[in-house]
Amino acid sequence: MAEYETHEHEVIVIGAGGAGLRAAIEASAQGANTALICKSLLGKAHTVMAEGGIAAALGNVWPEDNWKVHFRDTMRGGKLLNHWRMAQLHAQEAPARVLELEEWGALFDRTKDGRILQRDFGGHRYARLAHVGDRTGLEMIRTLQQHAVHKGITVYMECTLVGLLKDGDRIAGAFGYWRESGKFVVYKAKAVILATGGIGKAWEFTSNSWEYTGDGVAMAMEAGADLIDMECYQFHPTGMVWPHSVRGILVTEGVRGDGGVLRNSQGRRFMFDYIPEFFKKETADTEAEADRWYEDKKNNRRPPELLPRDEVARAINAEVKAGRGSPHGGVFLDIATRRDAETIKRRLPSMYHQFKELADVDITTTPMEIGPTAHYMNGGVRVDGEGSATAVPGLFAAGEVAGGLHGANRLGGNSLSDLLVFGRRAGLAAAEYARGARSPTLDTARLDTLAKETLAPFDAGGTENPYTLHQELQKTMQSDVGIIRVQSELDRAVAKIAELRQRLKRVRVEGHRQFNPGWHLALDLRSLLICAEAVARAASERKESRGGHAREDFPKPDPKFAKVNMVVRRRGDGLTVTQEPIAEMPAELKSLLEG
């Protein structure tokens, strides 16, 4: 019998980024006894890294803006693979969620008449992102964190969960360990909300921190939930490329939103060469028109630098491949020649700081070298459109871990709004579910199994180093499941992942259970390998190019795949991928997509 402490709550929320915090606040406000559990200290989750802003059709800068335009932009950005009901709710509710943050103390940058200022971003027709310079995520997480603390919500910090518990078909809680002591802990709960974020640590060049190992995705699938759109992983076009050790760190899209342009080694604004048919009607084809757009959106079309992220990332990739890249394998992002130094420092203070400190580059005088970086899981755990319920009774998912809203590609700014809108909805739904549910019974045999598996890396006899296994996975995903895919490389990646799963069984960590990063990584790798396999397998099945998923061997979108999601499920020890039709969109929403 394993030893563990037990905590009982009606609702537990796993993950304390924007979605988890917002979910916990809502569940608690509904009267459910709620606890929030996070891998790091409170306030350190990846939401803190979000820079550009929160997309919400407040209409403060452009009164023409409204939820219908936001819905249209989101669906078109996602190449219509999106769950249309989620996209509708998201666009409708985002403004109220932003105003609510203000009521909880957030201080957004202001318009001249004292309202919330909004900035331009890729794929959004109007300036739509509520922001605070380029540190919007910090403002959001701090506001939610402080609000949650004042509401007296129980927070368990530095606690990693490794498995969900069930009572029959329904959820019963979760099992994990304290990072600090290595001791086991069991949370008994009627409802569980996953808000664990993404899987960015599967790639070598990533904007994500150590936490993004797909624990929630893997736990959900193991419990019987479905994954969708895993092949549509997002590579953000602009990550740092130099120095090598900071490669992948995010450079906000706000640089382009505020006037920055992309140039190749010949100084050409190459994005004009990459305007796809789908966006031709709304994209400027001369530099003069593109530059006028910042001031006059009615009579001009948007600059091609502000095409959706998938388009920009692929264009950069193609320029570098064609030999027109920057010295360190990226391209140039130039705001120095476009805006005065004072404006740059005021609008983009943390970018200024980041390049100065980490790369000795003054972005007010010198162009930045940037290139694509693994950034965001567009897909994830499949949820219903209304309340983020998964296929497992009592299990909910919100934020990056949940799939559907973003379809094949997420627009910048739609993540922070997603966290707020669906964090709240998950909290509401989980609290309501918990009200009608009886207290679950825990399966002690399952607890013993989980405990045994969790301690396995300490067993003598293993030879594999977890850090080495992780590096090999990252190299494979980077080279074979990157921005542009091809069947032979995807097959090679699937084989390599299978090999790594075998080798992980022989992993060996040194030391003891107290705050041992090597052990933690060995456990995180199990989740990460499952997620990596789901991406590679789904990518193999989608034999076309759409949004974040691009195939060299199938370079065009194929109407046959336009109406299906790739659904990944667990079957025994392995995964299956099936194509499932997307629900038909109602006519009144369809009519919003044109124009």
Place this chain on the structure above:
Amino acid sequence: MAQMATLEVWRGDASGGSLRPYRVPFEEGMVLLDVIHVLQATQAGDLAVRWNCKAGKCGSCSAEVNGKPRLMCMTRMSSLDTSVPITIAPLKTFPVLRDLVTDVSFNFEMAKRVPAFKPGPRPPEGYRMMQEDIDRPQEFHKCIECFLCQNVCHVIRDHDENKQHFAGPRLFVRYAALEMHPLDTNDRRALLKDKMGLGMCNITKCCTEVCPENIRITDNAIIPLKERVADEFYDPLKMAWRKVTGKDSKSG
């Protein structure tokens, strides 16, 4: 071309420990946290260290480098003299848990005691705030909670007993952000004076010097808070009024 550095890393736990030397290769452009990661991956898999964003935005990887508190992710190797050993120790003000990880729960406990933001009623057309009125609290909102300011504050660095009744610079920045928030209606001045030890700060500015976000903690947060407290409680006219009426100046 890889160069070599000698890192003397504090290894141990609450029961004790010592600096242990490691020879670690590093490359151009690396920051100290990268070298710590190389060390973890190749020689010390169980070396305990907190980190998240690796870009100076989350405030997790604070440590004392050659005796100076800083973020390891923002400490470039080129800024350190690698011809001599580099010492890396945990923050001194907080109890060690293991290696470079300390128990920073003091800060979270103090945060629970901050009276919440309390805005006035929302007008039908929404709140309006002018940018110039929020510039200062926005400066305070830049805080990444790395707790370097708490670590260097001598009121608690060498006097553990003061932690019971001293909030520390990080929390003073938070109080200042609330007190200067245009929409807030709470009054935290008595609490600052009586329970949070605002008067114990003797403005040596150590906190300001280590702030990686360059928040002018002493000048812009602590001194204005002290002035507000002095204005409320030590104004001779108000003191006389209270004596005569037995009421405080606000309710009076």
